[in-house]
Amino acid sequence: MSSDWFISDANYASQHEIEGYASATSINRGESINLYVNTVDPSYTITIYRMGWYGGAGGRRVAGPITRSGSRQPACALDASVRLVECNWTNPYVLSVPHNTADPTDWASGIYLAKLTGSSGKQSYIIFTVRDDNRSTALLFQQSVTTYAAYNYYGGYSIYGEGSIGGVAAYKVSFNRPYLNLQRPSSGKGAGDFFSWEAKALRFLEREGYDLAYATNIDTETLPMSLRQHKAFLSVGHDEYWTRGMRDSIESARNAGVHLAFLGANNGYWQVRLEPGQFDGRPRRNMVAYKFSAPSLDPQYNSNPAEATYLFRGAPVNRPEASLIGVMYDYNSVDLDMVISDCTSLAWICRQTGLQAGSVLKGLLGYEVDRVDASSPAGITVIAASPYMVGTERRYANMTYYTHGSGAGVFATGSMQWNWGLDDFGERADRVNPAVQQMTRNVLNRFVN
Template sequence: MNSTDLKNTAARGERPGANVIVSQTSGPRQAARETWVEVPCESGPAAAWCYSDRRAYNPGDSVCLYLSSNRPHVRLRIYRDGAIARTLHTTDSLDARFHPIPERAYEHGCQWPVFMQWSIPADAEQGGYIVEVRDGDDSVLGHHLFIVKALCKRADALVLVAATSTWAAYNDWGGANHYFGVHPGTPRGRSPLLSAQRPWARGQVWLPADAPRCVNATRPRTPGPARYEFIEWASLNGYAKYYALAGWASYERPFVLWAEQQGYTVHILTQDDLHHDPHALEGYACAVFIGHDEYWTREMRDHVDAFVEEGGKVARFAGNFMWQIRLEDEGRRQVAYKYDAGALDPVAATEPHRLTGAWEDPRVNHPGATTFGVNALRGIYASFGGMAPRSPRGYTVFRPKHWAFMGTGLGYADMFADEANLFGYEVDGLEYTFVDGLPEPLYTDGAPCGLQILAMGWATNAEHGRSEDAYSFMLGDGDARFRASILAPDLSDASIDMHSRGAGMVVHFHKGRGEVFTAATCEWVHGLMQADIYTVMITNNVLERFLRNT
């Protein structure tokens, strides 16, 4: 080979990625325990990061966009996300700059200068709006999302409350979230304080159609290590580790697409709106919660409870109703000390009912079941990593004569949506017993009087497997220990074992002049995405009945 050939990459069989830096490791990797966070780098791969001054706007409002990029020029496209994307605004090439982030940007926000302002048209349709950022080569550099609220409320429209507090909790952009990161002095570097003034993590706003979901596509057929397919994919493709666990792209967007294709009108609010406005749900007949809605303020719950008491209907197709949080600085900062709340939350001694811990904590004393009929501590994981990976992935029906099952043909002990991986990754349940073959609430954990358990499945708070596979466990039995520390008199092995057992439920109850239907699993929306006939029929039965207000 001559010198010309040596300079010819094709002649050398050169592969793409010649500028990739090789990582060095020593010893075994840590499987799903390994973590990474998104921190922008001027010399890194081409990217842009964007956030807005608020999460939701009214038609006619002005949106302030803050943007940083390591590319010199960008173009923006703003479109309404839906089955058919509708573009409302595009820009020519704009000069962009890279802005360093301040220390602990995840806590204090980015503090970037305004990049551009955009006035939402007065006739803009309600929905989720994507800001897509491209470079001069037309490569996509990043995405941002904001909500445009309906100009006028309609009783015949569903009002979907986007789980923005849970999105924020899983957003590791800038160095930390409520789970892990680089925050000093906390377990796994998680931050109890998170700013709303920062971009969403990669994968929370937009995903390719083939991105894995949080429940593995198939059950393992042999013993082996725990697998988290979505984490493996995220690691290989440069997405946030927990992209599949919270965000518009994984949960609210698929529901909106399905609902609009079914002919429903969907208005969207954020949890910020629900927190700040006691009248946010007024004027609607049916409020919907979808996917993963783990984090709530007391004010949010109060406003949902008042809506139901006054005759509103709630359809919750979501799982993991777990933590009380607080919003500070006019909603720009979210507070959640979680497992460390008793020791670290500043209000622990003075306002224990405001403690940012589990709703079932006796100090908080506001059982989750009083709002949605179920709670996370009695449920949690199913078909997730090493947590019951071979368990059924559908609900078993126990009260087939209930109106929610009308027209389905389902009978006692039938299962639905197992093929759609509907039951998981986190579910909610209750303390219960069986009477004559039917599950009945024990009413020891806040379940409203008259609540019916319509369908069930089983869950766990601990990973199990062979000792040689323990290296692959991401969560171990930590949640079982936490539950036992709150609900049990001791932390003996027997107590931890007992508190590792849970259940996921579909429940229905009346409260005041309203009523609540909860299908307590995060992945209910996947049944709709898969067009599972039973999931679709049950969802339509609930929504149509609640919209008719019958």
């Protein structure tokens, strides 16, 4: 156990004193990963931690500190035609992860942080996931890395105009660059969206002792059958950007009886494509997202409409999110209370929570919220109907549950801030809520037992 993994705001390398990225978003146990580092310091160390509960410490050191000579890496290339920023750094530290078949806790599947510390004292993270593809577990925790990439402004461009150079969005973004999310505290410290959403759920789930394996949503596309090795699949964070393959994999798992839980909101909203890196040739290192410009600019919009990088719910994709998830994105940004509407139809889901119709979960509605739709499955139960205003119009965000014909249960909170109720680490520590924790237990325990 160690709390040494934590980087304070004061020590974060906010001026690019030290930064890095990994050659892959995930690796299987027994594989290796390259860690690329750029620093102004003459030397630095790498210390690697597995994130978890660990008695409240939040992490366990598994390697390091490893001392390396520092060097400045070349400027990252810009493809101005699509505003793609992609780095081609050299001299990586090659981390080989052992595969100890006798001990699954040795480099166990999980989310790992490589903490970079320059000789000046400035620090940042490189984040990656370790899988265990041969091990079946009760729950599969998905890290939503495509959304990390979407909101990554490193080099001046993300797929959002706000914050990008000249207010113009990129149409392609690369994993071959450090994470720099301007919307997160201290820009995420190199760890993307992890601390804002997924870290809280991870700490809760590991504290509760659930049998977990970890993967990214890129693995959801590349290893579709692996979802069936688990009783339930958890989309945990800000899971907004999916490929067609990701959607197919999750639907197929549900149809095979794998339970699904969506703990965030705005899931599977945009369809994207993945392409190889332009320099390293590694598969799925660049993400294509033309979004609202797709009808005029996406070369596959007309030639291969099933792969168009457009709204899942819109033509030509025509796969509304609610038909799978139960709910679909409606609005941002709100910061309000969640209101329970039905604890009777599915009494088990509210067991030992003290909740009933009209109960309020303070501060857990937002910042993005979902609603039911005409495409939601028949027989869906609305557990929460939380009011909010858009101008003079009153709308309702929904938490839902339905059972698919395969027997799979599908739970969706309809709110990004549900995760804030699970654990008091980091942002909004005051929002932790025992009723949210118990309802989450009720759902997951039903899935795994």
